[in-house]
Amino acid sequence: MPSSRARVIVMNSALGPLDYRVPHGIEAAPGSIVVAPLGPRQLLGVVWEADRLATEEVGDNRLRNLLGVVDAPPIPESLRRLIEWTADYYLAPLASVLRMALASTSALEGARTVTEYRASGTAPGRMTPQREQALERIGDRQGLIRELATTADVSDAVIRGLVKAGALEGIEVDIDHPYPRPDPNHAPPELSDIQSDVASILRQSVGAAQFQPFLLDGVTGSGKTEVYFEAVAAAIRAGRQTLVLLPEIALTEPFLKRFHARFGCEPVAWHSGLRQSQRRRAWRAIASGEALVTVGARSALFLPYPNLGLIVVDEAHETSFKQEDGVHYHARDVAVMRGKFEECPVVLATATPAIETRHQVELGRYEELKLPARFGEAQMPSIAAIDLLAQPPERGRWIAPPLVTAIDATLERGEQALLFLNRRGYAPLTLCRHCGHRFQCPNCTAWMVEHRLISRLACHHCGHMIPSPRACPECGEEESLVACGPGVERIADEVALLWPQARTAIVTSDTIWSPAKAAEFVGRMEAGEIDIVVGTQLVTKGYHFPNLTLVGVVDADLGLAGGDLRAAERTFQQIMQVSGRAGRGDKPGHVYLQTTAPDASVMQALISGDAEGFYAAETEARRDAAAPPFGRYAAIVVSSEDKAAADDTARALARCVPDIDAMHVYGPAPAPLAMLRGRHRFRLLVHARRALDVQDVIRDWLNRVEWPARVRVIVDVDPYNF
Ligand code: ADP
Numbered sequence: 001m002p003s004s005r006a007r008v009i010v011m012n013s014a015l016g017p018l019d020y021r022v023p024h025g026i027e028a029a030p031g032s033i034v035v036a037p038l039g040p041r042q043l044l045g046v047v048w049e050a051d052r053l054a055t056e057e058v059g060d061n062r063l064r065n066l067l068g069v070v071d072a073p074p075i076p077e078s079l080r081r082l083i084e085w086t087a088d089y090y091l092a093p094l095a096s097v098l099r100m101a102l103a104s105t106s107a108l109e110g111a112r113t114v115t116e117y118r119a120s121g122t123a124p125g126r127m128t129p130q131r132e133q134a135l136e137r138i139g140d141r142q143g144l145i146r147e148l149a150t151t152a153d154v155s156d157a158v159i160r161g162l163v164k165a166g167a168l169e170g171i172e173v174d175i176d177h178p179y180p181r182p183d184p185n186h187a188p189p190e191l192s193d194i195q196s197d198v199a200s201i202l203r204q205s206v207g208a209a210q211f212q213p214f215l216l217d218g219v220t221g222s223g224k225t226e227v228y229f230e231a232v233a234a235a236i237r238a239g240r241q242t243l244v245l246l247p248e249i250a251l252t253e254p255f256l257k258r259f260h261a262r263f264g265c266e267p268v269a270w271h272s273g274l275r276q277s278q279r280r281r282a283w284r285a286i287a288s289g290e291a292l293v294t295v296g297a298r299s300a301l302f303l304p305y306p307n308l309g310l311i312v313v314d315e316a317h318e319t320s321f322k323q324e325d326g327v328h329y330h331a332r333d334v335a336v337m338r339g340k341f342e343e344c345p346v347v348l349a350t351a352t353p354a355i356e357t358r359h360q361v362e363l364g365r366y367e368e369l370k371l372p373a374r375f376g377e378a379q380m381p382s383i384a385a386i387d388l389l390a391q392p393p394e395r396g397r398w399i400a401p402p403l404v405t406a407i408d409a410t411l412e413r414g415e416q417a418l419l420f421l422n423r424r425g426y427a428p429l430t431l432c433r434h435c436g437h438r439f440q441c442p443n444c445t446a447w448m449v450e451h452r453l454i455s456r457l458a459c460h461h462c463g464h465m466i467p468s469p470r471a472c473p474e475c476g477e478e479e480s481l482v483a484c485g486p487g488v489e490r491i492a493d494e495v496a497l498l499w500p501q502a503r504t505a506i507v508t509s510d511t512i513w514s515p516a517k518a519a520e521f522v523g524r525m526e527a528g529e530i531d532i533v534v535g536t537q538l539v540t541k542g543y544h545f546p547n548l549t550l551v552g553v554v555d556a557d558l559g560l561a562g563g564d565l566r567a568a569e570r571t572f573q574q575i576m577q578v579s580g581r582a583g584r585g586d587k588p589g590h591v592y593l594q595t596t597a598p599d600a601s602v603m604q605a606l607i608s609g610d611a612e613g614f615y616a617a618e619t620e621a622r623r624d625a626a627a628p629p630f631g632r633y634a635a636i637v638v639s640s641e642d643k644a645a646a647d648d649t650a651r652a653l654a655r656c657v658p659d660i661d662a663m664h665v666y667g668p669a670p671a672p673l674a675m676l677r678g679r680h681r682f683r684l685l686v687h688a689r690r691a692l693d694v695q696d697v698i699r700d701w702l703n704r705v706e707w708p709a710r711v712r713v714i715v716d717v718d719p720y721n722f
């Protein structure tokens with residue numbers, strides 16, 4: 001029998017493809033997940049290519065034998081091509097991209113059940129401080145020993161001790177348990193004429209099973225979800241899989257509810273909050289093709305769906321689709337590429353398409369489908385500016401008199417109001433009035449944000465926390481510390497002062513940190529148990545509260561500072577989005593923007609509703625500057641705990657910048673976050689013409705420079721924050 005050879009991508013980002021011999025008795029076709037020896041270790045990998053060994057190679061004993069094939073569905077060809085494309089385009093190691101497809105190596109273990117543990121309600125015979133802490137933190141959670149130990153921040157041994165003592169009980173969890181099948185005919189809506197036209201185009205496209213990107217461009221409340229659900233129904237009828245990408249886990253819960261109402265059961269959810277057993281069950285169901293509809297955060301994009309017939313990217317303009325660590329990719333763009341490799345339609349649904357997406361429509365690559373009006377009787381809200389310079393709030397307050405009046409009126413009518421400020425915590429900066437000391441994170445170039453609800457200062461970049469200080473650590477002065485600027489907690493304090501009778505909820509990732517919390521918030525809103533919501537961007541999307549009629553944007557200028565390329569566009573999108581929460585039922589909605597620049601073009605566009613004019617002007621400005629989508633940027637970030645080493649490497653790179661007309665390199669300069677998690681960061685910014693194969697140029701360039709192991713060089717193609 002002839003022997004064969006397999007070229008394998010092993011799960012080690014530092015290594016390229018490796019060749020192995022496939023011993024007799026092992027079936028290792030391309031896509032197979034295998035166990036490969038590497039030095040003394042065993043690594044998982046995926047067979048990328050396989051061929052017969054030529055006769056003279058059969059005796060070649062330099063090739064090591066593969067150790068085995070994992071009993072799991074193979075990585076499909078279309079996904080392998082996507083992984084190659086992603087690694088190539090974003091200049092990332094193949095193994096790093098592949099890791100996202102395998103997602104959880106535990107999913108590959110053979111067992112059909114696992115044992116999870118949860119509190120039994122019996123106290124352990126002997127209570128220790130650690131056991132007490134563990135039981136308190138575990139609460140009503142359930143999970144593997146390792147997971148509970150992590151949750152409780154204790155060692156595995158403490159958890160095992162609690163199991164032995166009877167305080168935790170074991171539960172067999174069936175990870176092969178099948179998912180229910182969504183019923184496309186469960187509760188179809190009666191679509192309006194225009195919705196129906198759009199839905200039938202999407203249905204046809206699903207039936208045609210060809211690559212076709214769509215921009216589903218409809219104002220908030222126009223029924224985009226209802227309409228793309230019709231495409232999902234078509235895919236289910238055809239027995240094909242659908243992937244719906246959402247920008248945030250927080251949106252999963254309302255989505256699951258809506259999906260359930262339409263299709264009679266929940267889809268498979270995929271996000272970072274899953275327990276290992278849930279992850280394993282979901283991965284298996286997805287990879288086998290059993291899971292017909294998957295909803296997830298961007299990490300769901302690389303899973304091995306064998307039979308994908310439709311991809312939907314909801315709120316497609318959201319910047320959280322851009323992954324900022326590990327492989328720096330944009331899930332919206334990769335979703336379109338996945339559609340291309342899978343030969344299926346891709347629907348980008350949004351009320352405020354990104355300029356890049358609109359440009360694709362102009363080029364004729366994406367088909368635009370429009371839903372120009374809200375469904376039913378609901379009208380778009382009115383939007384007005386409050387000039388903070390002309391009508392400032394009282395000293396030390398943030399809500400200006402016209403907004404106070406508007407909230408008064410809203411509460412009198414028994415309706416709900418939302419105050420939006422995209423800043424968590426109480427105050428973004430604490431300083432000492434006596435000596436001027438400012439509390440900065442020791443690991444990052446960032447101020448420590450006060451979180452008064454938990455009496456801590458926290459860094460929003462690395463998570464570093466300290467107890468709220470009572471005295472200045474610099475000069476020792478007590479009662480000299482002042483909180484500067486507002487976060488949502490501070491606005492909530494002001495609300496309590498102004499409307500002591502009103503029932504208030506703060507909605508941020510600090511208060512809504514689980515699907516259950518989100519469900520609880522929705523329940524209280526719907527039951528009319530909340531009058532005023534104070535929230536960050538977490539409340540701007542997905543929710544539908546008919547009795548919410550007023551939105552106050554506390555600081556409309558917040559996103560404009562900093563001069564970022566997309567600052568105006570992002571402000572426009574965010575304010576349109578939060579405005580979209582007002583007046584979704586039969587009562588009219590009103591939006592107030594507190595701003596110091598009511599004449600700025602973005603404010604004027606929002607007030608007049610002239611989105612087209614705004615986009616046209618922004619697009620022209622981008623064209624003039626050869627900025628995306630007309631030109632291309634790539635950031636090269638050099639970082640190290642050793643500042644001099646990072647600096648040296650950045651300079652070395654700058655010395656060998658390729659001399660190419662179509663490209664210009666700026667820097668090195670300190671990166672926007674000059675220090676992050678203890679690493680000093682320098683950045684070179686590449687600006688290139690569209691036609692240039694910038695990836696190729698950068699790859700060559702980086703290959704010509706060497707740097708010490710303690711320095712990390714990361715390329716961010718199409719970067720967002722600069
Ligand atoms: P979008 O996703 O564009 O914001 P949604 O799909 O959330 O819009 O629709 C807004 C609201 O209108 C939702 O409560 C939805 O259930 C309702 N709606 C939209 N279209 C219909 C329809 N054809 N029949 C019944 N309700 C609809």
Ligand code: ZN
Binds near residue numbers: 462463464
């Ligand atoms: Zn930090």
